[in-house]
Amino acid sequence: MTPSEFCRLYVIVRVFLTHGLDELIPKMRLTWPLRMWCRSLFWMRNKHPDKALGERLRLALQTLGPVWIKFGQMMSTRRDLFPPVIADQLALLQDQVAPFDGELARQHIEASMGGKLEQWFDDFDPQALASASIAQVHTAVLKSNGQEVVLKVIRPDIKPIIEADIRLMYRIAGWVPKLLPDGRRLRPREVVREYEKTLLDELNLLREAANTIQLRRNFDNSPMMYVPEVFSDYCHENVLVMERIFGISIADIDALEANGTNMKVLAERGVQIFFTQVFRDSFFHADMHPGNIFVSYATPENPQYIGIDCGIVGSLSKGDKRYLAENFIAFFNRDYRKVAELHVDSGWVPLDTNVEEFEFAIRTVCEPIFEKPLSEISFGHVLMNLFNTARRFNMEVQPQLVLLQKTLLYIEGLGRQLYPQLDLWTTAKPFLETWMRDQVGIPALARALKEKAPYWIEKLPELPELFYDSLRQHKELQNSIDKLNAQIGHRQEKQNQSRYLFGVGATLLIGATILLANHIPVWPVCLAGAGAVVWLIGWQKAA
Ligand SMILES: Nc1ncnc2c1ncn2[C@@H]1O[C@H](COP(=O)(O)OP(=O)(O)OP(=O)(O)O)[C@@H](O)[C@H]1O
Numbered sequence: 001m002t003p004s005e006f007c008r009l010y011v012i013v014r015v016f017l018t019h020g021l022d023e024l025i026p027k028m029r030l031t032w033p034l035r036m037w038c039r040s041l042f043w044m045r046n047k048h049p050d051k052a053l054g055e056r057l058r059l060a061l062q063t064l065g066p067v068w069i070k071f072g073q074m075m076s077t078r079r080d081l082f083p084p085v086i087a088d089q090l091a092l093l094q095d096q097v098a099p100f101d102g103e104l105a106r107q108h109i110e111a112s113m114g115g116k117l118e119q120w121f122d123d124f125d126p127q128a129l130a131s132a133s134i135a136q137v138h139t140a141v142l143k144s145n146g147q148e149v150v151l152k153v154i155r156p157d158i159k160p161i162i163e164a165d166i167r168l169m170y171r172i173a174g175w176v177p178k179l180l181p182d183g184r185r186l187r188p189r190e191v192v193r194e195y196e197k198t199l200l201d202e203l204n205l206l207r208e209a210a211n212t213i214q215l216r217r218n219f220d221n222s223p224m225m226y227v228p229e230v231f232s233d234y235c236h237e238n239v240l241v242m243e244r245i246f247g248i249s250i251a252d253i254d255a256l257e258a259n260g261t262n263m264k265v266l267a268e269r270g271v272q273i274f275f276t277q278v279f280r281d282s283f284f285h286a287d288m289h290p291g292n293i294f295v296s297y298a299t300p301e302n303p304q305y306i307g308i309d310c311g312i313v314g315s316l317s318k319g320d321k322r323y324l325a326e327n328f329i330a331f332f333n334r335d336y337r338k339v340a341e342l343h344v345d346s347g348w349v350p351l352d353t354n355v356e357e358f359e360f361a362i363r364t365v366c367e368p369i370f371e372k373p374l375s376e377i378s379f380g381h382v383l384m385n386l387f388n389t390a391r392r393f394n395m396e397v398q399p400q401l402v403l404l405q406k407t408l409l410y411i412e413g414l415g416r417q418l419y420p421q422l423d424l425w426t427t428a429k430p431f432l433e434t435w436m437r438d439q440v441g442i443p444a445l446a447r448a449l450k451e452k453a454p455y456w457i458e459k460l461p462e463l464p465e466l467f468y469d470s471l472r473q474h475k476e477l478q479n480s481i482d483k484l485n486a487q488i489g490h491r492q493e494k495q496n497q498s499r500y501l502f503g504v505g506a507t508l509l510i511g512a513t514i515l516l517a518n519h520i521p522v523w524p525v526c527l528a529g530a531g532a533v534v535w536l537i538g539w540q541k542a543a
Contacts (some may be wrong), residue, residue, distance in 0.1 A: 009168055012064060013044070019060035020046030023053055025179045029417045045145065054089035060175060061093060066133030066158075067165040069093050071195055096135050100155060102126025105136055108156045112236040115417045120144075120234060124151070130291075134158055134202050139244060142231065149231065152240040154203060162203070192397065202311045203241040211310035212242065218281045224269050225305045226296060247294030247306045248416065260300040267419035271427045272409045273305060278404065279321055279435045287312040288402045314403040319346060324404075331382060332425060336363045339386070349395045358393050365389050380409030435478035494541050501538030503524050505531045 001009070014263035017021070022038055023046075043069050046055050061072040075082065103126060110117055121140040129150060130137045138151045173188035176535035201207055209230045228243040235241055248255045256263065277284035285292075285307055294306040309543035316324065330338035340359040343349045349358070365385045369377055383405040387395065415422045508531030516524040 005164060005168065008164060009171070012168060012172070013041075015060050015063050017041060017044035018047045019056040019063075020048060020053075021057060021060060024057075036344075052085070052089075054086045057086060058089040058093055061090075065161075067163075067199070069161055070133060070199065071239070074198070075191075083471055097131055099128040099136055099280060099327075101130035102128060102138065103265055104156060105138055105151075105153050109151060109153050109239050112147060112238045113234065121149070121151075126282055132291075134199075135205075142234075142241075147231075148244040149241050150244045152205060152208075152242075154205065154238045159203060162199055166192065198312060200331055205235050206235060208309070208311040209235045209240055209242075211313045214283060215277075215285060215307065215310050215313075218277070218283060219273075223299075223304055224276075225273050225307055225398075227307050227310075242308075245294060245306050245308065248298050249290060250293040250295060250305075250418075251290035253418070256295060259295075259297060261295060261303050262301050263419045264422075265301075266295065266303045266305075267415040267422045268427045269303065269305065270411055270415050270418070271422070271434075272431065274408065274426055275431045278316060279325065279431070282315045282318075282321065284314050284404070284406050285310055285312075286314040288407055288414070290414075292429075293414075295396065312403075314400055314407065317406065320398075320400065322436075323348070324401075325436050325439075327386070328382075328428075328432055329381070329436065331366065331386070332429070334367075336366065339366075343386075343393075343395070344392055344443060346465070348398065348401075349390050349393045353393050358390075361389050361392065362386065375421070375425070377425065378409070378412050379424055379428070380405055380412050383408060498538040498542035502536050505535035505538060508534060 001450050003074060017038070028043075035177050046056075049057065051059070058072065061068040062093055072090045072093045076087050076093065082090070105128070106117055106124065106126065113120070117140070120143055122143055124139055124140040127138075128136045129139050135152050135154050138153070140149055140151055141147065142149050163508055169192045172187065173192045176188040209232055212227060212230045213232065219225045219227055223428065226245075231241045231243075248261075250256075256266070266436035292307065292309040294308070296304040298304070323342050327342050329341055330336075330342065336359050337355070339362050340353075340355050343358065344351060344355060347522045365388075366382065369382060369385070383401075387401065387405065397398065412424060415424065512524040512531060517525065
């Protein structure tokens with residue numbers, strides 16, 4: 001451990017102890033040396049004894065800074081791992097990060113772009129439009145076409161901080177199974193690894209640029225959603241340049257209402273956009289928080305979403321989509337047997353899972369959900385309950401499904417906030433059923449034919465030649481097989497002959513031995529000589 005790592009670890013331990021987080025460790029796990037060590041750190045006593053454990057954890061993460069705040073935010077979505085009192089507190093974490101100097105932002109952008117900002121932009125505003133833990137956003141105008149743009153720039157000093165904190169997180173993750181009774185189930189190293197990947201992905205703005213371009217293409221000319229244009233010629237790993245959008249924040253319900261927004265349509269569109277992204281495009285925005293969703297001022301009766309920050313996206317395979325849609329439909333038909341079978345068929349749980357037991361477990365967990373009216377059932381909670389049950393039956397954690405469930409939970413929450421009577425199932429069911437119908441039978445066949453048609457048309461002129469080649473190859477293959485068969489036959493014949501000669505030779509030698517034993521002269525020598533000659537001929541044939 002380097003001295004700076006040691007110092008940081010000291011700070012982390014101090015923050016944990018002064019927030020009384022040693023309370024997380026059960027008494028029986030507090031070994032004698034550990035207890036003595038904690039006691040010796042008398043200047044690190046719990047300074048917030050009046051606060052509940054969840055709140056103290058939230059405050060501690062907030063004190064430790066952006067890397068830990070984001071970690072807490074991610075953990076808040078893993079309700080399968082933490083009790084609600086902790087997860088609810090983690091969900092309150094906000095990264096209020098002070099902006100860094102605009103001049104430093106300018107230098108950083110210029111270093112990435114390899115020239116003065118004025119070469120490409122006018123009116124660069126050194127005052128940040130927004131500042132978050134990883135990046136900061138400034139406005140400017142593109143010189144080439146007068147387009148108002150934003151420049152998102154990664155914080156100059158953030159990478160080493162992230163790397164150092166992640167290294168320490170791994171170290172602490174190694175202690176968790178020893179300290180917490182449930183430590184192994186929490187799979188701390190895996191959780192840190194997942195977080196590390198998300199953070200490192202967010203550090204590369206070229207990824208976000210590519211995701212934004214893809215999402216914009218998927219919703220090209222859509223009245224439901226608008227995605228700003230990315231100016232990829234100006235983008236670098238540290239800098240993203242995109243069209244500036246002017247919309248109402250989705251969190252500003254008063255402003256939405258003042259603009260005359262049809263809240264019912266807005267809420268339903270949120271659900272439709274999500275299902276379209278998941279099932280039609282296999283590409284969904286997975287960082288849905290209020291800072292990333294806006295609504296256009298235009299056409300409030302027919303409201304259009306504006307989506308930004310595509311740093312984190314999810315995608316499902318064809319198989320996953322199909323099983324997911326079937327799962328939803330089976331669940332809402334209360335066909336738990338089908339739900340269990342689907343989990344096995346999809347490979348989400350092992351093939352040898354006892355389907356009856358699994359069905360029973362799903363029924364136990366899911367049936368109470370139907371106590372509520374259908375319109376109040378949460379898809380996100382249904383999925384969470386299903387996955388939690390499946391995990392008891394050794395379902396592997398599937399990151400793409402966790403991301404999907406987390407996004408779905410958020411979309412539902414948002415939808416109900418916008419329009420409390422939102423009936424999710426009625427909004428989503430026709431979409432899912434049409435999609436399912438589209439996946440099987442004549443439409444699926446027609447689509448497959450349509451997809452493959454250009455390939456076949458391209459290959460058609462080559463068909464006669466391919467046919468001739470294949471016939472020729474078949475003939476050549478037949479000739480080789482005939483030759484091989486003849487060789488095998490010849491060899492077998494020789495082996496039969498040699499076996500016969502060995503037999504004759506052996507008989508002659510045995511005869512010679514018998515004659516010799518009976519003291520008959522001359523004949524044994526002749527017979528032995530003949531036997532040896534016959535054996536020699538047989539050996540030659542066998543060679
Ligand atoms: N194209 C844009 N037009 C106008 N404002 C924008 C644009 N892009 C980003 N912003 C503003 O900057 C803020 C931060 O942007 P963004 O979410 O992309 O950054 P971030 O570092 O990923 O933040 P977070 O970690 O909170 O998601 C947004 O909430 C929005 O207010």
